[in-house]
Amino acid sequence: MKINELARKLGISARTIRFYEQNGLLPGVEREDNRYRVFSDEDVWRLQTIIALREAGMTVKDIREVLESESAQHTVTDRERLRYYLELQQALLAGQWLEMRRMAETTSQMLELLQKEQELPLQEFFELAQQARQLRELRQHWRDHWNFDQRASEHDQQVHTDRAAYPGYNEVLTHTATSVRAAQGERGLDLGTGTGNLAGKLLAQGAHMAGIDQSREMLKQCRSKFPALDVRVGNLLSIPYDDRSFDFVVSSFAFRYLAEPELPLALTEIRRVLKPHGRICISDIMPDEASASVSSPIIVLQNWLEQHDYMLQRTSPYAGVFTLLAVPIRPSSSR
DNA sequence: TTTCTCACA
DNA sequence: TGTGAGGA
Known part of the structure; x- marks a missing residue:
């Protein structure tokens, strides 16, 4: 099949097909004596895959990597790699979606200011822009360091042997799962689910559980341990799930991995994916008394939650660990 | 018709 | 990430 026929068939320009070939997405396309390209059935399949992945917004570079060793025999690892790249894409798009939404919000705020101010509110515009940029940089920062993968294989041993990092691991998980009082058929989300130990307990209580984690290795193990668990790659600052899920x-x-300025952002995200009556239950290490200041993480969490009309219950399932249960006083109307 | 290169957004 | 022009 020659290039124009193929282009017509697939609904893209011949120019684009050449462009893909040039960029290494279509290796080994045959030529006739006159240098015309001849596309095989294999090439056609490949091109269709490319078009599909482009439609998902994947970059040409990423597609090249996905298709790298994918040859005639579709092995298990090809499937794994494709899944991995699609998951990365999903996480990336979740971030962009939030970013777009934030831009729309900033625009609305600017219009509002313009409406009610006599003078041009340039100073306010500038301040809005500053806030917006800070938000973006915080989210951006996360994307840079999500290589938790090495630790995944030892994770399940480590949580039981490393008492300093995970004091009272099992007790804390059980306590957290109990505190949130999951009813049959409720939908729950476990943030930083790792290999799914907390989510697993809630599954056993009859909840429908989803989870996110940074590490695809963790998620791989998680899936084999709990096939019923819906896990995605993502981080706490841009959760790859819809509003009110x-x-x-x-x-x-998991919250220990967040720096202080990231905490409110994470809570805003949590509130976004919660239904209006949704509750929150967070457990982590308590900072020791000496370093506990006004800005200690748990205080920041408490303050934010109280300011946003949550009723709090703080317990300590184990020495040095806190569990914070937050229930909305009245269903939050916005977001 | 198709290919290739250069330039452009 | 593509596209348009223009010569071969």
């Missing part, structure tokens, strides 16, 4: 959000030993 969950009745509750839980998290254990």
Whole structure:
């Protein structure tokens, strides 16, 4: 098949097909004596895959990597790699979607200011822009360091042997799962689910659980341990789920990875994916008394939650660990 | 018709 | 990440 026929068939320009070939997405296309390209059935399949992945917004570079060793025999690892790249894409798009939404919001705020101010509110515009940029940089920062993967294989031993990093691991998980009081059929989300130990307990209680984690290795193990668990690659600052998806959000030993300015952002995200009546239950290490200041993580969490009309219950399932249960006083109307 | 290169957004 | 022009 020659290039124009193929282009017509697939609904893209011949120019684009050449462009893909040039960029290494279509290796080994045959030529006739006159240098015309001849596309095989294999090439056609490949091109269709490319078009599909482009439609998902994947970059040409990423597609090249996905298709790299993918040859005639579709092996298990090809499937794994494709899945991995699609998951990365999903996480990336979740971030961009939030970013777009934030831009739309900033625009609305600017219009509002313009409406009610006599003078041109340039100073306010500038301040809005500053805030917006800070938000973006915080989210951006996360994307840079998501290589938790090495630790995944030892994770399940480590949580039981490393008492300093995971004090009372099992007790804390059980306590967290109990505190949130999951009802049959409720939908819950576990943030930083790791290999799914907390989510697994809630599954056993009859909840429908989803989870996110940074590490695809963790998620791989998680899937084999709990096939019923819906896990995605993502981080706490841009959660790859829709608004109002969950009745509750839980998290254990994950919030420690957030820097202080990231905490409110994570909570805003949590509130976004929660249904209006949704509750939150977070467990992690308590900072020791000496370093506990006004800005200690748990205080920041408490303050934010109280300011946003949550009723709090703080317990300590184990020495040095806190569990914070937050239930909305009245269903939050916005977001 | 198709290919290739240069330039452009 | 493509596209348009123009010569071969």
